[in-house]
Amino acid sequence: MASVLPVILTLLLSSPSSSLSTHPNPSSPLPPSNLITSTCNATTYYDFCVSSLSSSSSNATSVKSLSTVLISLAIANATNTSSFAFSRSKSTSKNPTLSSLYRACAEKYTHARESLQSSLDEISNEEYDYAFVHVSAGAEYANVCRVLFRRTNGTVVVYSVEMAKREEVLERLCAVTLDVISLLG
Ligand SMILES: *[C@@H]1O[C@H](CO)[C@@H](O)[C@H](O)[C@H]1NC(C)=O
Ligand SMILES: *[C@@H]1O[C@H](CO)[C@@H](O)[C@H](O)[C@H]1NC(C)=O
Numbered sequence: 001m002a003s004v005l006p007v008i009l010t011l012l013l014s015s016p017s018s019s020l021s022t023h024p025n026p027s028s029p030l031p032p033s034n035l036i037t038s039t040c041n042a043t044t045y046y047d048f049c050v051s052s053l054s055s056s057s058s059n060a061t062s063v064k065s066l067s068t069v070l071i072s073l074a075i076a077n078a079t080n081t082s083s084f085a086f087s088r089s090k091s092t093s094k095n096p097t098l099s100s101l102y103r104a105c106a107e108k109y110t111h112a113r114e115s116l117q118s119s120l121d122e123i124s125n126e127e128y129d130y131a132f133v134h135v136s137a138g139a140e141y142a143n144v145c146r147v148l149f150r151r152t153n154g155t156v157v158v159y160s161v162e163m164a165k166r167e168e169v170l171e172r173l174c175a176v177t178l179d180v181i182s183l184l185g
């Protein structure tokens, strides 16, 4: 034991400091800005928040502008998933139940996008209560898609791993955005 301890200490002390930090961000060579870390610190998903905001090339200089960066990411995700679900609805046309579920989900994600789009305008008008409601709705539409799959009876219909992943990302983006909007007052 006595001979192992110095080795462990040496290894620890020689590690790059980033590997010791509580919130490493391996995808980016630069540390996230103080604005990003302090804002994300107030959210439910710190790491997800930091990596989402660091990956966007915006130069946000306020909490308010960070909230709009997050909403833009959510809009891009909702738009992307709506197209994805729509293309699935076509590729599954031999299975009418599945196909119509995908079509319904494409529509839900379109509504999510529209709702998030409204919240952008509301943030810029400092109507934070309305923005909060519209971002919540964005997450709710993603949830409704999954519920539609679950409700389907008689036929075995699988809610795909891909849709589940997409739902999770959009819901996390919305959750983090809501936490950030709460900081705005
Ligand atoms: C993060 O939040 C905790 C408690 O909410 C606080 O004590 C800490 O100082 C915050 N850290 C940063 C970097 O803002
Ligand atoms: C969806 O959100 C994630 C997490 O922020 C982001 O990394 C990704 O680029 C977004 N996807 C699209 C298609 O915008």
Ligand SMILES: *[C@@H]1O[C@H](CO)[C@@H](O)[C@H](O)[C@H]1NC(C)=O
Pocket (backbone or CB within 6 Å): 057, 058, 059
């Ligand atoms: C951020 O700032 C850099 C350098 O000042 C600039 O080149 C870049 O276009 C800016 N990005 C955005 C999204 O405004």
Ligand SMILES: *[C@@H]1O[C@H](CO)[C@@H](O)[C@H](O)[C@H]1NC(C)=O
Pocket (backbone or CB within 6 Å): 079, 080, 081, 083, 084
């Ligand atoms: C969604 O985004 C990914 C990468 O972010 C892209 O490869 C894909 O083509 C997009 N899908 C749709 C349906 O837009």
Ligand SMILES: *[C@@H]1O[C@H](CO)[C@@H](O)[C@H](O)[C@H]1NC(C)=O
Pocket (backbone or CB within 6 Å): 151, 152, 153, 154
């Ligand atoms: C579920 O079953 C009920 C009764 O058989 C039927 O009326 C309904 O259309 C079914 N729902 C779906 C989504 O297939």
